Amino acid sequence: MSITFSATVILLLLVLFLGSGAWIFSGLMLVGASAMYFVLDFSAARIGTIATKVISSSAISWELAAIPIFMWMGDIIFRTDISQRLFRGLAPMVARIPGGLLHTNVFGCTVFAAISGSSTATTATVGKITIPELQARGYDLRLAAGSLAGAGSFGLLIPPSIAMIVYGVLAEVSIAKLFAGGLLPGLMMAGLYAGYIALVSLLHPERAPRYEGKVDARAIARGFVELLPIMLLMFVVLGSIYSGIATPSEAAAVGVFGAIVITIVTGQFTLKLMRDSLAATIRVSAMILMLIAASSFLSAAIAFLQLPNQITQAISSLDLSPYGVLLILAGLYIVLGMFLDGTSMTVMTVPIAVPLIVQAGFDPLWFGIYLVIMIEMSALTPPVGLNLFVLQGLTQRSLGETVRATMPFFLLLCLGTVILAVFPQIVLWLPSLL
Structure with missing residues (x-):
């Protein structure tokens, strides 16, 4: 034939x-x-x-078990105030870089991607707070929207990634090694995006107004405190995989536990949140x-x-x-x-x-x-x-x-x-x- x-x-x-x-x-x-x-x-x-x-x-x-578990972890976090915490935490850290708060799109997506695994969830979670904030401060909407859409795709590239799990199962490639392989390219792309934003902002300062808020050691320290829960969750999930302590599926289960702990500690835990996140996870995972x-x-x-x-x-x-x-x-x-x-x-x-x-x-x-x-x-x-x-x-x-x-x-x-x-x-x- x-x-x-x-x-x-x-x-x-x-x-x-x-x-x-x-x-x-x-x-x-x-x-x-x-x-x-x-x-x-x-x-x-x-x-x-x-x-x-x-x-x-x-x-x-067995490797496919990681898909619904990682998705549940990401959906729990999606339903919390983590996007506000990301913006408040990153704002003083990027304020003095050319492009200012536009970098919260890039670095916010980079951070959230490490606990999401989904491109659309990353874009929606970060964008629901950054876009209104950037518009209110007079930033160019095209640059804000473009940087968000591009950086939102990091949800697939920076581990854990649902796309990498699917590919690893189909191509019989180690999922843990795929996760490791996506880390440096993800950071490289974040650097390219940040560099482009900085260059455009230097050439056209009107597209990225200077940050008027106070930036000092105390503000940056408060920013680290805001980012601490999500950074700890990233460390536990990715660290357990790269150290060999846990498989991706086991690390995902630990991540779900960590996400639930975050909702409890921050006072956002409700049965409705758990029910809605679990229902959404079942629908998408089944698909x-x-x-x-x-x-x-x-x-x-x-x-x-x-x-x-x-x-x-x-x-x-x-x-x-x-x-x-x-x-x-x-x-x-x-x-x-x-x-x-x-x-x-x-x-x-x-x-x-x-x-x-x-x-x-x-x-x-x-x-x-x-x-x-x-x-x-x-x-x-x-x-x-x-x-x-x-x-x-x-x-x-x-x-x-x-x-x-x-x-x-x-x-x-x-x-x-x-x-x-x-x-x-x-x-x-x-x-x-x-």
Whole structure:
């Protein structure tokens, strides 16, 4: 069976089922079953047996337990006053940097990302306090909105990251090493964003008024006190993983306990908060796990079609350089990101992309971080850029204005990807120490 025929069948089926408005879970299952039945001529009984085995094995992976637990931890914190504490804590620390309080977006998202794992949650949590505060102080709304949307994507890059867990399970890469691999690139991107804000503010001082509040040792000390709960939670969760004391799933459970302690200590614990956070976690986690199960079934169909091997051989025959392969994949992910969310992109492409990357000589661990940055880009691209929707709700501006505001930060993500491709040790150094 030719690669052109197999790929065309899969693509047409995806367009047919997903384009019809079907749930992505149902669409992926229908594509896999249709390919097996009509192309491979499998019987319905055999397809059912394959589906049962593949879905059950993919859904009971212990590593996947970290997804709902980390999401619960992040949702508990999301429902507290942590965004106000972040702003109050960071404001005196960044006030004298060119760009002033605009840096609370970048560093606030960087800090919150370390306990969230979600891009949209990071954007919404930090933005619900920083955007009104920055507007009230006369800061340029486009720069404020763009920096928030870009930095909000750190929820995927800085560990713990739901996207890294999904990739690690699908690609059979150590989740703890993926978490370690995302730390330095996340800090690098935060530095690029902060540098851009500082440069723009120096060139156009009217876009970032000087902070009028008092900044002294006492104010900075009070800021550290405001940040202390979240910093302790970060230390406990990430420290237990990197030290080898706990697996990601175990560290997530410790994080949930820590988040509950924070709500109690700060006087915000209520049964309603726990009930609402648990219900939201169950809904989103079920969606993610269903996508993983459906993707595993589709991956089985693709494997029976021998599509990954055929595509790998076809691209190898083009004699592309390793960076040429990366460029092709980047274009593919940017296009997919206009229509799909990050989890869907991951589960649909990993079975084909990972063999290509290994064939090109890249480390699958490095590619996991590359893929996460591609997903971050998708959060900033219309018409299905989730961070854009969050930002529209916060600023009440049109989609066109929001896209223009985020474009410089989208380009900085592209620059970050190039830097990581040229210097892969930025990703691989910390994991090599584990």
